[in-house]
Structures are given as structure tokens and as C-alpha cells.
Amino acid sequence: MKNLFLVLAMVFISGTCIKAQDTNEPIVLNVTYQLIHTNNLNDKENPLKKEMVLSLGKSSSMYISAETYKRIHTPPPVPMPGARVYVGRPVVMMDAAGPVINEQIYQYNASNIMKLVTHLGGKSYLIETKQPKINWKTANETREIGGFTCQKATGDFGGRTYTVWFAPELPFHSGPFKLSGLPGLILEATDSKQEVQFLFKDINKETDANEVVKIVGSLPVKITAAEYEKAKKAYITNPESYMQGQLSASAPKVEKAYEKQADKLASTTFVHNPIEL
Template identity: 40%
Template sequence: MKIVFALFLSLSTFQGFAQKGEPVILNVIYKFKHINDLNKPNKPFEQEMILRLGKTESRYNSWTDEVNMKTAVKNANNSGKSSSSSGGVFGFVPTVFVKSKGVQDFDLLQYPGLDRLVRVVVMGDSNYLIETSLPVIDWKVSEEKKEIGGYTCQKATGTYAGRTYIAWFAPKLPFRCGPWKLSGLPGLILEAKDLTNEVSFTFKELSRPEGIESTAPRKSRVIKVSEKAFDRAYTAFEKDPVSVYQSQLPIGADKAQLAYVDDKGVPFYAEEGKKMYESLKTDLKKRKSNPLELKIDAKGTGQVIK
């Protein structure tokens, strides 16, 4: 049915425009697929993602994680376990939760009218805000059309971060946003795939919000940092999450421990969690990394950014 409508960081809490948000007009769920290990092309990373659209801005995050978190909160009631996605307590001991899929707890906010892109990333016991300009994508719009979700969509081709994407946008949905960092077309992007078929955002469903929702980030207290500073913190967290988490806690806090969170959002503690985490690190060393964003050298060869 169609919907029609016209570390290493300065610890300063950010209280700017990104926290205000707008009422959500429309929700879009995409099936996201990414072959992040070229050694395993038949085992891509997959999640459902949700794009919440306001009148002039949007928020994009993992719908799969939202659903898993609701289940975890329900199961954690009266259990003594934390339902935190990145840091909390278990057995009265500070605990950092490390996910099998890496640091994926984030909000990505697009502000087309302000030319702003904002990431809010949960890492350990802190929420980091990274603000940059929206990517400028030189889209080439063609006359080719197809129907997606009951809407007539038009084809556009554009290159961003070393990948060329075929996008399909709906002119009757007047939003200049899309999934992830894709934006800048005269209509909502309902589908996008790169030419290598290594990355895709496939439309699943579109709906109005059931209650009051906002495009504001889910975390209200954040630390604003530069992209380079965050990358340094991210690298340190990947190398030793317990030490980084411990440094975020108050002086004199109990020694932190690690818990491993599997693909379904289920946490494992103590020795079992440590063994699973060590297995993950071994697997990561064997991977042929294929990140979402590539950079191009002088010869035009795609190289890994991080």
C-alpha cells in the first residue's frame, strides 16, 4: 500500500543541532549485504537496516540490532545481566561487550540542507560524535525505470569511496536521503548496489511510525571528535577493548572484564566469552578485508582505507 504525503580525545560534551531531531514521517527498512571477506564471497555480512526520515533530515542504524536489543532487555530483566550493547555490568563487574561483527552500534544522520553527515558511535562506555560534510556524488540519472515497493523508481549511477553504485530513487517520495551515506538524488533511494555485487541495499518495507519517533541520535550525551581521532580510538579498541574500556571508567573502578556477543546478540561471559573472542581474532587475521569504503591510488586501483 502506498503512503502519499506532500582516548585521545578532548572530552567536551556536544550539545549542537544533531541532538534536536525532527518527527519521523516515514520508516524504510533495507536488507544490507556486504562481502567483507573476499576469501568467503558466499558468506556475506548481512543485516536489516532502518532509515527514519524527517522533513529535512534522517537517521540510519541497524534494525537487526534494535530487535535483538529489545529481546535482550526482556531476557535480562531480574537476571543481573546488563543489556548494554557496548558496556555495562555483569555480576557487579564492569563489562565491555565485544560483538562478533565489530563496532556496529551507530547512528548515521544526514542533513542535506546543511551539507552535514554525523556519525554517533558507541564504543565501550563512551558515545563519540564525528561530523563531516555529506559526500558529493556525481549522479548520472537515466530514463530507465522500474517499480519498487509500489513506487516508480528511476535509475542513477554514481561513484563514492571507490565503488560505483546503481541506485533507484522514487521521485514521488520527496527526500534527498538514502541508506548509509548515499544521498543527493531528487527522491528517496529505495535500492542501491555496487557494480561488483559486493555491497547492496535492497528495499524490504516502508511504513509510517507507530508512535512518536525522532530522527535525533539515540545517545544524548556524546563526545565530539575528529575523524582521525576517532580512527585512532577505534584501532586501539579493536586491539585491546578491555584496556580502552577501563580507561573510560572512573578512577578506582573495579577491573573490567570482556563479554563476547554473537551474531544473534547473545552475550557470553567469563572463560567461554574469552575463548570465543580469541577465535574471532584468529578469524580476522585470516580475512582478506574488503571494507565498504575504498580509496583510489594514482593508477585507479582500489585500496583498503581501514
């Protein structure tokens, strides 16, 4: 398995001398991580746990939730002849922190561009910025993760100091979340407070030549980072009202729907601890 990925990576990187494009690069590898995030400082015993998938092209990557990954790779059900489609009330999904905000991260190394696609209510937005520049300090220490020899590095990003382990034999400059810029794929990352962890789970070769790095879902509306922060604040403050304003005047009233056990957790005092401080 290890040799397979080595050969794959070398063939992929050697390729041609044509400049890599920013969009629609074929996906070569899919890496699954377990995100463990202490998102509530008032409840450190119950961190958020979520699987995330990093899909890698030659010089680009796509970081989405495993739930989203499975959804886009599962064919829609075929309705029976004569079947009726019922549409319920619009809902805002809630967890203990408030309304669920689904963010997808796309990085394009050739042009040094990062695209964040986020969903607020019933609309999608695109925020385009430069890739974060992290001043990594590498060490000689190594360890094995998933059958790959990884090297240690530390760096500061988003108000946190991360210790990461990257695999030089997998020559991709990407990693989970917004962590990137090392001479090898980041397979594990943990912040110094042990509040944010990205743990390697598995890695698989992409076998479908039609799978490419591209924005998932409908075309998002492009906004600035400042506009996004303003919209996100309004959405978090009153998600039902925010989403209702996106709908027509005759639309049904927006309701809340809680994720598993989130309604119970919401009764406790929540001290928000975002990944980026």
C-alpha cells in the same frame, strides 16, 4: 498503499515556508533495508547480513540498525517488587572482523550536515562533517520496487561505484548508509563488485507524532574525524585494553563475547573489506 505515501509526501513537503531545523523533526516514514556486505574477501560465500532502518523527517534522516530501532521502541521490563539487579563483567562484543562497532548516521539536508555517532567500548562519540556530494548520473531506465516506480542512477562514493534506484514520487533526498542527493528516496543500491547491497524490504508510515529525528542514547562526545580514526584503530587493535581504560581502576576485567558463530569464523584468515575503501 502507494497513494497513501504519495499524499503523505506531498503534504509533508508542501508544509510551511519556515526553514527546516537541524534537529527533532517529526519522523514521517520508516524504511527497512537488508544490508548484504561481503566484509571478508576470504569468505565471499558468507556475507554479513543485517537489517537497517532509515527514519525520514522533512529534511533530515536517521540511519540505524534494526536491532537498535527495536531496542529504543521496546519498553524496558518492569522489575518485580523486591527484585535484585545483578551486573556482570563488562564485555566487548566481537564478530569475525573484530570488535563490533555500532555506527548511526544522521543527515540534515537544510544545513548540509552529516553526523556520525559511533560507540567504541563504553563511550559514544560524535563526528560532524559536511554531507558527501555524489555526482549522480541518472538514466531513463525504470523498474518497480515495493510498488513504486524507480529510476536508475550511478555514482561514485567511498571508493565504490554504486547503481541505485530512487523513487521520484517519494520526494526525499535520502537513502541507505551515506547515499543521498537524488530527487527521490533511494530504495535500492548495489556496488559494481556486488560486495555491498542495500535492498528494499518495507516502508511504513510513522504513526507516533512524538517520534523525531534525534541522536539515540546518551549525549556523545564530539571529536574530529581524525581523532575518531585514531581511536577506532586503537580499539580494533586491542578492544579489551581500550575499554578497560575507560573504566575505573576498581572495575572488573573486560572480557570478549562473540556474536553467533563469530568465534568459529574468527579462526579463519580475515581479509577486511570495509564499505568505504
